[in-house]
Amino acid sequence: MERLNARLEIPEVEPGTLGACPVAPDALVDIKRQQTNPARWRGRGWKEFSDAVRALGVEMSETISARGAYATDAGGTAYGLPHGVVIARSAEQIAGLLKAAQAHRVPVTVRGGGLTTEGESVAFGGVLLDMTGMSRVISIDPAALSVRTQAGIFWHSLAEELRREGLDYLSAPLNLTSSVGGTLGVGGIDVNSPRLGCSADQALALQVVTPTGDIVECSDTQNPELFARVILGYGQFGVITEATLKVRPYTPLRMHYYYYSSLRTAIEDLQLIDRNDASDYSGILTILDCAVNLLVAFDSPEREAAFKAGWESRLRGHGEFGFGLRMLGRYALRPWKLGEAWLLLQRKRELFPELQRSEYMRDGLMLDRTVVFSRAVWNFWGGRQMVIPDLATSAAKFADAVERGNAVCRKYFPHYTLYCVGIRLRKDHREHYEMSCIPPDAEEWAYGCEFEPMTNGRTYSRDHLQSFKNAIYDIGVDVGASYYRFGGMMKGYIRRVFGDALVDRHLAMKKKADPAMILNRDVIF
16 A cells, blocks of 8 residues: 555645645545545654654554554445554553654544444554453442443443343444444444433543543533533544443343334334333334334333333334235235335345344343344445445434435435434533534434445445435535534535534634644544
């Protein structure tokens, strides 16, 4: 890669010197939107920095094998190499690293599970800081229903520790290899987020290493300004090294599925359930846009019974048998669509058993939703390329935005899935999450939809994938939405979404907190 960059004579770009503003109004300056990888940092002063880091006792690997392990992220469309890799071991080690990086103006890219899809955790030169070296649960307080953990731990490892005490996390991404720190930096969406909020809302306190190397404890009452900027801050204002999280007693859940042939109807029923606190878990997962699954689940028999008595009859979806009969009638009248019917049958035969595997079920109860859904995600939607553009809107705008996004999916891919979920908002969300995936016009709930192609082993061109993502992002600009993933290669949309005043204010805060602009550069700033 170094030889290729040299041959192309790519000019060196120092952090913090990207012109008047490092966030372009529409796209990276003079570069088409299909070609938006950041320029590689070429290594000026690297040897001096490397010597300084090693003098601090920080172990850093510069071998090609170590660096190559981090060449891309889960998205598989952005590629880059760091100059060196550091495995995080302590807040003090990270503080020394960041102080040296500030002094020598060396970029530092922080990585947890590497589940980004826009290149946010890919290093285009500089240091890659792998947080998974800090994966220890520090303490569990059953009486206070809280846990203190290092931030590099994956949620499934945290769950294993908690369940030995009969406890569980509140909300966490439905993916086994999401790290706690990375999740808190972007939000974290679960199927119980409509009731409990995003994963970041469960944070009571954080230990953060600032871009200048200070180790700071923060919360809503202690250093609240830093706390508000780090939570959903996309790694711009500090490295989360420890977190105190709310927890709850562990309960398995009982899942129910309702099937729809209309996206809008399913969304309206989802929002009905959320507004009335009728379930403990809710979300939408499509098989096709004419086969939409509304999932509803409960932590207790009492909550399940209340739903069945008061709300189930108001839903317009069908059970599996009734929906099967409707689909049979649909395709009997449309024999030219029998290929679609065959796909639905195959998906049912392959996917449904994954949601009811005996090792994760007991007496009809799902023991671990994260394991079950994570397996399904990687088995049926994972691959070399994982492209997941999304839209986050207020409740009123959501159905229209999803229908428009669905039309874009249909244009670009033969098969795809949509995942929709609500997020119960903090009362102070406008101040706390002011430049984030939470849209500013949302009240009580925000709603998000991920648009995920099913590539089925096919490799698509970078331009095709980027054009698809642009079409989704353009909808967001048009309706005044936000995005769960608004960094990385789509950062050219940020000014169009949030406006100059808000972006300039956050850019000023970033420059003050990170004078050399070295921490997670080119993600947003």
